[in-house]
Amino acid sequence: xxxxxxxxxxxxxxxxxxxxxxxxxxxxxxxxxxxxxxxxxxxxxxxxxxxxxxxxxxxxxxxxxxxxxxxxxxxxxxxxxxxxxxxxxxxxxxxxxxxxxxxxxxxxxxxxxxxxxxxxxxxxxxxxx
Numbered sequence: 001x002x003x004x005x006x007x008x009x010x011x012x013x014x015x016x017x018x019x020x021x022x023x024x025x026x027x028x029x030x031x032x033x034x035x036x037x038x039x040x041x042x043x044x045x046x047x048x049x050x051x052x053x054x055x056x057x058x059x060x061x062x063x064x065x066x067x068x069x070x071x072x073x074x075x076x077x078x079x080x081x082x083x084x085x086x087x088x089x090x091x092x093x094x095x096x097x098x099x100x101x102x103x104x105x106x107x108x109x110x111x112x113x114x115x116x117x118x119x120x121x122x123x124x125x126x127x128x129x
Contacts (some may be wrong), residue, residue, distance in 0.1 A: 002018050023070055024074040024077050026067055026070035027117075028064070028067050032111070036108075038054030038061060039052075040053065042056070043056075050127040064104040064107035064111065065101075066107065066109045067107030067110055067111065068103035068107030069103060069107075071107065071110045072086055072103070072106075074090060078119075089103075089123065104107045
């Protein structure tokens with residue numbers, strides 16, 4: 001939150017050295033889902049290797065959470081999700097952190113479905129017969 005606020009202020013004041021990242025365009029590498037699956041399997045083994053597996057799964061889960069948030073931002077930018085709903089998601093995340101795993105699952109779904117990529121590839125005005 002602090003980094004996003006600092007970037008916002010720097011951009012508003014004309015002090016930003018780099019352009020603001022396009023959060024809605026975030027895409028993860030294809031190897032991240034299998035890495036998370038391996039981390040979960042190793043996590044179930046227990047002992048010290050289990051800790052390593054859970055750590056890998058948690059780090060991958062954070063990345064999928066960010067991709068889920070990127071999908072929500074993309075939906076808002078395309079007009080399919082009203083801005084107040086996105087604001088409500090942020091408030092619920094602050095109040096109930098338990099929403100984060102659901103957003104991570106949304107990001108994992110986006111990884112497999114490639115919804116944003118398919119929408120970008122689809123022609124906007126398809127000719128009608």
